[in-house]
Amino acid sequence: MISYQVKKGDTLAKVAYNNKVRITDLLFFNRDILSEMDYISPGTYLQIPEPGPVSHIMEKSACFYEYGFRELEKDREVLAESFVSEQIGTSRLGKPIWLFKAGQGKKKLFFSGTWHGNEWLNTWLLMEFLKVLQKKLNNKEKWYGIDIDGLLDQTTIYIVPLVNPDGAELVQEGLNGQHQYYNEIYKINQGFNVFHHWSANALGVDLNHQWPAGWKEEAASSPNCPFPRHYGGEAPLTEPEARAVYELTMKEEFSCVLAFHSQGEEIYWGYREMEPSISSKLAERLAGASSFKAVRTADSKAGYKDWFIKEFKRPGFTIETGVGQNPLPLESxxxxxxxTIPLILESLTFPDFS
Incomplete structure (x- = not known):
């Protein structure tokens, strides 16, 4: 048994993984101070049991602990030899919002993830996609029979894997007294210190309800003040995270966009019949690759995909990658x-709509 002092950014899952023990064992040996719902505060001392079997750690293509801005920074260094990364903006708390680019072709595809803080598994998904893509390119290997190297001669992939770093951090690590918006967030969350339900940014604005596409209608049926979810702000595009994606999209004029969320294994492809007629066929191709269900529209407006379709009249998709209550468990x-990987690869074969 060893004693471990918790560092900023630690979670139960990260401590368990790094010490090659199970979360259940960590909870058992620290049962006097921890429960499964607890966040662990920096400075706390935990008792770490002897390492157990590590077979669960060696499983391929799985996420074993929370993935946020700290993990992204480490992986950005790993990916630097193959892909360009560029800061396109900052969050409310000043965290960088990173863009990754792969390929050099004329056709531009845009993938984005973790618009909602409790959907951070999509950041892991997109970063893991880039890491495997790097290996495939280095080894000149096909992926699901697709010649990736050849495709990227005609295509440039743009990826913003973590649109909402502040919200993801709050969900994963909780709220401490040093937080810049401690009082505001504490009030929004009605005094509770559990944030698994939180999808907004640091000021209680839902970044996927920030877009000038039916914003007034959506606002009329949503919270009218900062809230953990669905509050669209005082006006469209008030939040720096949304502005960063807006400015990138206006600059690059993407051929097609895929915004990744995690609720329902569905693919939303329409907006008020403004989408091109081919969108339904493309959605069926994505559905066939993934086993998801293609659905024309969700019962909401003011989303990024909605605005993109309205603004550019090109295909846009909201991809719901998971089933269950957010944040989805690590085993998901x-x-x-x-x-989802076959769906992403299928999208790379779409025509150029620019």
Whole structure:
């Protein structure tokens, strides 16, 4: 048994993984101070048991602990030899919002993830996609029979894997007294210190309800003040995270966009019949690759995909990668990987609509 002092950014899953023990064992040996719902505070001392079997750690293509801005920074260094990364903006708390680019072709595809703080598994998914893509390119290997190297001669992939770093951090690590918006967030969350339900940014604005496409209608049926979810702000595009994606999209004029969320294994492809007629066929191709269900529209407006369709009249898709209550459990990562990677690769074969 060893004693471990918790560092900023630690979670139960990260401590368990790094010490090659199970979360259940960590909870058992620290049962006097921890429960499964607890966040662990920096400075706390935990008792770490002797390492157990590590077979669960060696499983392929699975996420074993929370993935946020700290993990992204480490992986950005790993990916630097193959892909360009560029900061396109900052969050409310000043965290960088990173863009990754792969390929050099004329056709531009845009993938984005973790618009909602409790959907951070999609950041892991997109970063893992880039890491495997790097290996495939280095080894000149096909992926699901697709010549990736050849495709990227005609295509440039743009990826913003973590649109909402502040919200993801709050979900994963909780709220401490040093937080810049401690009082505001504490009030929004009605005094509770559990944030698994939180999808907004650091000021209680839902970044996927920030877009000038039916914003007034959506606002009329949503919270009218900062809230953990669905509050669209005082006006469209008030939040720096949304502005960063807006400015990138206006600059690059993407051929097609895929915004990744994690609720329902569905593919939303329409917006008020403004989408091109081919969108339904493309959605069926994505559905066939992933086993997801293609659905024309969700019962909401003011989303990024809605605005993109309205603004450019090009195909846009909201991809819901998971099933269950957010944040999805870590074991969902295997299913998300297996079902979503073929969908992503299928989208690379779409025509150029620019």
């Amino acid at each position: 990562s295997v299913r998300i990987w297996i079902t």
